[in-house]
Amino acid sequence: MVQPASTVVHASPADIELVHVSKRYGDSLAVDAIDLRIPGGAYCCLLGPSGCGKTSTLRMIAGHESVSDGDVLIGGRNVTREAPASRGTAMVFQSYALFPHLSALDNVAFSLKMRGVAKEVRRKRAGGLLELVAMSAYAHRRPAELSGGQQQRVALARALLNEPRCLLLDEPLSALDPFLRVQMRAELKRWQKDLGITFVHVTHSQEEAMALADLVVVMSHGHIEQTGTPFQVFNQPRTEFVARFLGGHNVLGANGRLFTVRADRLRVAPQGVTPGTSAGERGLSRIGGLACTVREAEYQGTHLRITLDPLDGSPALVSLMSDADYDPHRLGPDARVTVWWDEQNAHPLAA
Incomplete structure (x- = not known):
């Protein structure tokens, strides 16, 4: 009007x-x-x-x-x-x-x-x-x-x-x-x-x-x-604090430093399988290989919210996966999986 x-x-x-x-x-x-x-x-x-x-x-x-x-x-x-x-x-x-x-x-x-x-x-x-x-x-x-x-x-x-x-x-x-x-x-x-x-x-x-x-x-x-x-x-x-309060982020640590990886950029694959790389991502350094167990996979319409418990006892992680990529038999609750992320998607946090 x-x-x-x-x-x-x-x-x-x-x-x-x-x-x-x-x-x-x-x-x-x-x-x-x-x-x-x-x-x-x-x-x-x-x-x-x-x-x-x-x-x-x-x-x-x-x-x-x-x-x-x-x-x-x-x-x-x-x-x-x-x-x-x-x-x-x-x-x-x-x-x-x-x-x-x-x-x-x-x-x-x-x-x-x-x-x-x-x-x-x-x-x-x-x-x-x-x-x-x-x-x-x-x-x-x-x-x-x-x-x-x-x-x-x-x-x-x-x-x-x-x-x-x-x-x-x-x-x-x-x-x-x-x-x-x-x-x-x-x-x-x-x-x-x-x-x-x-x-x-x-x-x-x-x-x-x-x-x-x-x-x-x-x-x-x-x-x-x-x-x-x-x-x-x-x-x-x-x-x-900002990363955790805003949500959608995983806070990880390495060599005494903290960094975040967004949940939609955390890759999950069945144990022993390395996630594939799209054409636009070839040649990027890939980090991960973190062994986890799937705690739950929550269907949210356009995607699934997968909660993961690292086997090393570190805090739970969250990954967002498209409905088309989710395999309930290999990535469902209690499944052993491996988590990966691209180096460019790791954002350092202030000390």
């Missing part, structure tokens, strides 16, 4: 910079002296497990949490001690935080009402934003009469009312069912491109971050483990 020009918010995007930012709760250090720059107009995902500091970081950008040390800059302006309303940001909370007694339209228009804007003016503005998020037909319903995805759209429209330069989202998809989550993911990406403003999105879902982000920031125990594009972070994990 093409939106009227007056409906779409085109605020200028603002870059966000965190300079040596820390957050303490009593004796607990939630965020430990992080430095981060998010370019204006980027879609940034703060990714990590529960307790890694990602939500505290988002709330410090928003001004909903005080900064213990360091500085927060938005659009080149130091906003560390400024109130949330003066930062040019808006936040969509995980719970959506809609007023249950108000309609969708009045929820969106609420802040204009508090500022004394005339009813007709504020409802026209709110109606335009509900149109942007495809919620015009539900304008007069209360939150209890809306689905989770519809409530999220209302919360997003409300956040956009004041034309923020940065939109901050705290796990906005976590309460949705898997099908709706994928649908809303595509909508968020489209809205970000159409609006042209900076989005910062907290998530613990690797798949979500890979699908949405221009910039992925992987966090652990209050530190930033790695930043980069989804391609960079997935294909060139810097640390063992």
Whole structure:
């Protein structure tokens, strides 16, 4: 749907910079002296497990949490001690935080009402934003009469009312069912491109971050483990934590060094058989010959996920194999197999 020009918010995007930012709760250090720059107009995902500091970081950008040390800059302006309303940001909370007694339209228009804007003016503005998020037909319903995805759209429209330069989202998809989550993911990406403003999105879902982000920031125990594009972070994990958290990687060791091999590039063959080489791979150095037992082979539609236990007692490995290549008699559970990989597919990890 093409939106009227007056409906779409085109605020200028603002870059966000965190300079040596820390957050303490009593004796607990939630965020430990992080430095981060998010370019204006980027879609940034703060990714990590529960307790890694990602939500505290988002709330410090928003001004909903005080900064213990360091500085927060938005659009080149130091906003560390400024109130949330003066930062040019808006936040969509995980719970959506809609007023249950108000309609969708009045929820969106609420802040204009508090500022004394005339009813007709504020409802026209709110109606335009509900149109942007495809919620015009539900304008007069209360939150209890809306689905989770519809409530999220209302919360997003409300956040956009004041034309923020940065939109901050705290796990906005976590309460949705898997099908709706994928649908809303595509909508968020489209809205970000159409609006042209900076989005910062907290998530613990690797798949979500890979699908949405221009910039992925992987966090652990209050530190930033790695930043980069989804391609960079997935294909060139810097640390063992990043490789394991993102999934799809096997972490192996040799000569005191750690390296990863992606699961889709780990070859499995019946014991005594060397996997064949495609024409494009001939001449590459091949490493492996690791004896394993197949623990399980899990059918996942287009491929099988094979879990392998090395006979030397090292941690389990995972290989992804196409349905056409899988032989249940020679590669099924309890089968003795040999694992191989190409040298070019072994990515070294930081010490």
